[in-house]
Amino acid sequence: MGLDYVEIVLAVEETFGISIPDREAATLITPARLIAHVQQAVESKPVLRPCLSQRAFHRIRAHLCEVTRLPSKEIRLETRIDCL
Secondary structure, eight states, X not given: OOXXXXXXXXXXXXHHTOOOOHHHHTTOOSHHHHHHHHXXXXXXXXXXXXXXXXXXXXXXXXXXXXXXXXXXXXOOTTOOGGGO
16 A cells, blocks of 8 residues: 555545544555445444535545546546556
8 A cells, every 4th residue: 555545545534534444445446445435434423415425536536636646537436546
């Protein structure tokens, strides 16, 4: 797991108030998997926003665009993070 990915995981943890153990973080190799994990982790918390998965994807994609300097259209739900 590279430093950029660690920063992404830390940002997700901070944004959603969750903890992602390193063993689990290593399996979250696509935005879709990361979003599914976030949804599951916050399932017991009240959802204040209408679409948490969409919001999570856009935040994660924005950070990935910033780190990789790729346009947002290049990062989709099925894009492998380790290939960016």
